[in-house]
Amino acid sequence: MASYIFFRINRKLEINEKVVEELSILKDLSELPEGFLPGSLLHFEDVCRVEFAFETEVEEKVLDRTQGRVVVKLRRVIKTVPIIFFDRFIAFDKTNCLSEDIKRAYDFVSERIVSDIVLEGIRFDTSILKKIVDQAEGILKAEVKPKKRGKRVRADKISITDRFDVASTEDWLSFSDEPLEAIKVRVPGLEQEARVGFNKFGVVTTSNRNFSDEMYLRTLKYIVEQIIHPYVTDSSYQQTLVGFWGD
Numbered sequence: 001m002a003s004y005i006f007f008r009i010n011r012k013l014e015i016n017e018k019v020v021e022e023l024s025i026l027k028d029l030s031e032l033p034e035g036f037l038p039g040s041l042l043h044f045e046d047v048c049r050v051e052f053a054f055e056t057e058v059e060e061k062v063l064d065r066t067q068g069r070v071v072v073k074l075r076r077v078i079k080t081v082p083i084i085f086f087d088r089f090i091a092f093d094k095t096n097c098l099s100e101d102i103k104r105a106y107d108f109v110s111e112r113i114v115s116d117i118v119l120e121g122i123r124f125d126t127s128i129l130k131k132i133v134d135q136a137e138g139i140l141k142a143e144v145k146p147k148k149r150g151k152r153v154r155a156d157k158i159s160i161t162d163r164f165d166v167a168s169t170e171d172w173l174s175f176s177d178e179p180l181e182a183i184k185v186r187v188p189g190l191e192q193e194a195r196v197g198f199n200k201f202g203v204v205t206t207s208n209r210n211f212s213d214e215m216y217l218r219t220l221k222y223i224v225e226q227i228i229h230p231y232v233t234d235s236s237y238q239q240t241l242v243g244f245w246g247d
Contacts (some may be wrong), residue, residue: 007119044217045081081105129180136185139166
């Protein structure tokens with residue numbers, strides 16, 4: 001399962017081999033260099049994917065036989081964060097990354113590529129999640145946060161799942177008018193069926209493990225063009241990063 005967070009950049013960026021070379025990690029002479037990973041650029045139509053890489057130090061326990069004990073030493077490693085560029089949007093692949101790794105990639109893009117504008121983080125509120133549900137070919141999962149009604153207090157959160165379509169279940173009929181916090185749907189309009197999750201924090205997940213790199217990019221391009229761009233309004237952007245790196 002792959003997970004992504006999206007930002008609006010209000011500009012079409014041209015990320016090509018020349019840009020990757022100019023901002024290559026190999027050209028950064030600092031103590032702990034960072035930059036694009038040479039040879040990592042992948043194009044699909046007007047979408048491109050490139051890996052941001054940075055060197056960092058990690059602690060590891062090793063056996064010191066001369067001292068007869070286990071000691072902690074620092075070891076330098078290269079970590080990477082895949083970044084996908086769309087027309088006026090950008091996504092960070094957080095699948096195998098720590099929050100601080102994504103933050104570092106975000107800072108690199110903000111400072112080195114779009115230093116004159118603010119990256120606006122995208123979230124999906126209940127109204128947007130319901131629009132996605134209305135257009136989906138099937139609802140596989142829905143997380144609902146019921147409201148209090150009179151003296152009756154329902155559970156804090158209800159998770160409704162179905163292999164075929166949640167919409168046919170009694171729970172969905174009972175709670176479909178309640179606020180949605182997360183959904184997983186079959187996305188229409190693609191050559192291969194794509195199962196995609198959206199949550200209120202703006203995290204998008206794709207569950208198709210057999211997808212090629214091109215199919216992942218095709219799916220993300222569809223999400224940007226058919227869901228994020230038309231559905232997400234200015235009120236769904238957050239201007240700060242506080243709390244954005246959560247799941």
